[in-house]
Amino acid sequence: MSQRPSQTAEPSGDETTARPPDRPRSVAVEDLELTYSDGTRAVDEVTLAVPRGEFFGFLGPNGAGKTTTIKVLATLLEPTSGTVRIEGHDVTADRTRVRAAIGYMAQETSVDEELTARENLAFACDAYGVPRGDRADRIDDLLDLVDLAAVADTPAGTFSGGMKKRLDAATALVHDPQLVFLDEPTTGLDPEARNRLWDYFRRINDRGTTVFLTTQYLEEADELCDRLAVIRDGRIVADGSPDALKRRVGGAVIELGIDGGSDAVDAAAATVREDPAVDDSTVERTDEGLRVTTNDAGELGPDLLVALREAGVAVTDFSVEVPSLDDVFLAIADDAVDAFDGAKAAAGTARDEADDRHRAAVER
Amino acid sequence: MSAPDADAVAAGETAVSGTGTTVSDTGNTFFGDVRVNAERWTRKAVHNPTAFLLEIVVATFSLVLFSAVFGDVGEAALARAGFAGVDYLTFLLPAVLMQATMGSAFSSGMGLVRDLDSGMFEKTVVTPMSWTAVFAGKAAAELARIVVQLVVVLGLAVAMGARIETGLVGAAGVVAVCLLVGLLFMAVSNVVGLLARDDEVVNAASMLFMFPLLFLSPAFVPLSDDIEAVAAFNPITYGVDAVRALVLGRDTLTVLSVSRFGDTANTLVPAVAVLVALNLLVGALAVRLLARASSAEAV
Numbered sequence A: 001m002s003q004r005p006s007q008t009a010e011p012s013g014d015e016t017t018a019r020p021p022d023r024p025r026s027v028a029v030e031d032l033e034l035t036y037s038d039g040t041r042a043v044d045e046v047t048l049a050v051p052r053g054e055f056f057g058f059l060g061p062n063g064a065g066k067t068t069t070i071k072v073l074a075t076l077l078e079p080t081s082g083t084v085r086i087e088g089h090d091v092t093a094d095r096t097r098v099r100a101a102i103g104y105m106a107q108e109t110s111v112d113e114e115l116t117a118r119e120n121l122a123f124a125c126d127a128y129g130v131p132r133g134d135r136a137d138r139i140d141d142l143l144d145l146v147d148l149a150a151v152a153d154t155p156a157g158t159f160s161g162g163m164k165k166r167l168d169a170a171t172a173l174v175h176d177p178q179l180v181f182l183d184e185p186t187t188g189l190d191p192e193a194r195n196r197l198w199d200y201f202r203r204i205n206d207r208g209t210t211v212f213l214t215t216q217y218l219e220e221a222d223e224l225c226d227r228l229a230v231i232r233d234g235r236i237v238a239d240g241s242p243d244a245l246k247r248r249v250g251g252a253v254i255e256l257g258i259d260g261g262s263d264a265v266d267a268a269a270a271t272v273r274e275d276p277a278v279d280d281s282t283v284e285r286t287d288e289g290l291r292v293t294t295n296d297a298g299e300l301g302p303d304l305l306v307a308l309r310e311a312g313v314a315v316t317d318f319s320v321e322v323p324s325l326d327d328v329f330l331a332i333a334d335d336a337v338d339a340f341d342g343a344k345a346a347a348g349t350a351r352d353e354a355d356d357r358h359r360a361a362v363e364r
Numbered sequence B: 001m002s003a004p005d006a007d008a009v010a011a012g013e014t015a016v017s018g019t020g021t022t023v024s025d026t027g028n029t030f031f032g033d034v035r036v037n038a039e040r041w042t043r044k045a046v047h048n049p050t051a052f053l054l055e056i057v058v059a060t061f062s063l064v065l066f067s068a069v070f071g072d073v074g075e076a077a078l079a080r081a082g083f084a085g086v087d088y089l090t091f092l093l094p095a096v097l098m099q100a101t102m103g104s105a106f107s108s109g110m111g112l113v114r115d116l117d118s119g120m121f122e123k124t125v126v127t128p129m130s131w132t133a134v135f136a137g138k139a140a141a142e143l144a145r146i147v148v149q150l151v152v153v154l155g156l157a158v159a160m161g162a163r164i165e166t167g168l169v170g171a172a173g174v175v176a177v178c179l180l181v182g183l184l185f186m187a188v189s190n191v192v193g194l195l196a197r198d199d200e201v202v203n204a205a206s207m208l209f210m211f212p213l214l215f216l217s218p219a220f221v222p223l224s225d226d227i228e229a230v231a232a233f234n235p236i237t238y239g240v241d242a243v244r245a246l247v248l249g250r251d252t253l254t255v256l257s258v259s260r261f262g263d264t265a266n267t268l269v270p271a272v273a274v275l276v277a278l279n280l281l282v283g284a285l286a287v288r289l290l291a292r293a294s295s296a297e298a299v
Helices: A067-074 A095-101 A117-127 A132-145 A162-170 A191-206 A218-224 A242-249 A259-275 A299-308 A325-341 A344-363 B030-047 B050-080 B089-120 B120-125 B133-160 B169-198 B199-215 B226-231 B235-246 B263-296
Strands: A025-035 A043-050 A055-059 A079-088 A103-106 A180-181 A210-215 A227-232 A235-240 A252-258 A283-285 A289-294 A314-321
Touching: A025 A067, A025 A210, A025 B030, A043 A067, A043 A210, A043 A227, A043 A235, A055 A067, A055 A218, A067 A079, A067 A180, A067 A210, A095 A103, A117 A132, A117 A162, A117 B030, A132 A162, A162 A191, A191 A210, A191 A218, A191 B263, A218 A325, A227 A242, A227 B169, A235 A242, A242 A252, A242 B089, A252 A259, A252 A299, A259 A283, A259 A289, A259 A299, A283 B199, A289 A299, A289 A314, A299 A314, B030 B133, B050 B089, B089 B120, B089 B133, B089 B169, B089 B199, B089 B235, B120 B133, B120 B263, B133 B169, B133 B263, B169 B199, B169 B235, B169 B263, B199 B235, B235 B263
Parallel strands: A055 A210, A055 A227, A103 A180, A180 A210
Antiparallel strands: A025 A043, A025 A079, A227 A235, A252 A289, A252 A314, A283 A289
């Protein structure tokens, strides 16, 4: 599913349990809890580990605790309890070392609009103590990387939202950090600006930098991440690779349109069942023809088409529907609600809410 | 003043960074961090000099208008109050310098609020820079901005005929006293900014402070008996009197009677002492609020 060209970090080993392999860890969180002074527990019993070089996604709806978590990891909020180690340094005891080791891109675009792109980067270089001699080259490299070289000496206040975001991301990288936190980096951007940022994040990750991304866009997590954790109401409710999470929901669905009435459909069904990868329970009749559920649509789809053609069945329509992370998210959200309060009525209400979220996600 | 953490000390330590490489030093030093932040705020001021220039224009207008409108009346009042022979322009100079200083000082709180709004505040906090150095650098740039304005206004006033009896040393003293007042109102504007988190409130507060304080002081005319009691609690009274003592080369303080230091110093010593005390008080509050805003405390 991942369309990443060459991934420096090998894909996370065991996808079903999603245990990170034994590599040095960029992020190691144990039993993190964060309670605000008004008593709101924003993060509860969160345990997670992100190995070096991974593109890790933290997925959840608004208010789930994503930003609170990322702020704790980036030393901006002190944990109420639990331990957080970033690149081996404790976020409370060793705050300055953590700050020197990470890049942080906040949810709101943070650039100094009165300064030019180059001046923003120069300030970031100074702030992170980049050696004077490396500065000019580093700044030029980053301006190229985020395609802002042509407007390097223009005040950032004149930039579009996407350009500001790219500049913001570049300033988080001046010190070549091992780990970058990106808090909902594409919220509010148009699709083109979003795609450019995605390219850019992949390039960062390809250079070996660990990326910790929060997002409420399921598509974004699916597109970019090696591994995901899903957070809801301050708790992690699922984790694994995007593919593994999708498998939790069930297989892909192949829809076949068959011409020639009921007999033709019966003949087609018989042909389909002959394929060793198909068992009876996964074949259903529909108004247009047949529906086949499978875990391997990529291979089965073409096989079926060839078999049907050889059997003389006229296939008028063919489509494959792979479950999206939206489906995963809805399934998980429902599971979590069911587990929390059990009552069917409550689950129904929650499902409606989940549907609303689903709609919102689709509309976006 | 309690720094929120030991970051100033730890900033120079070894940090693992880069793609698996170890960089021996973050390269940060306390004074380096001060310089970096002073540079940032100076660049911002240079890129957008409108406010800076307007403050100079307003001060110049005040100087011209007040001396033209109140000149003759003012000099008669001056003679009655024991300032016989002092021309009104010279008498007015401290008022205009205070006005320019206060106006400029409030840009400190405005800059802070804009940084809070734009996320630059958080972005600066999350760097390995020392928290103390970040704000010291910002304050240094703002004080430098005030110095430039004061020098311009002083130069214009002298060109228009104002006399500084104590010469260049006295003029340096004038700038120093103005900076004490500037620092005080920078602290005030930061407190307002951190409590309100709204730059329009900071802007309104600057007007709210500036005009009553200037008029309830001996800035424009010598104090009448009616307002003397109020003026004694007005920090601008001490700033104006200290500057005026340096401009005229004599004791001008009316709200306190001090006689043990000798002539000009009878004004300077108590006035500066009051301003320093107020700076410590309001400064401590501002530093506390800034420390809280930059801390990782979950609120």
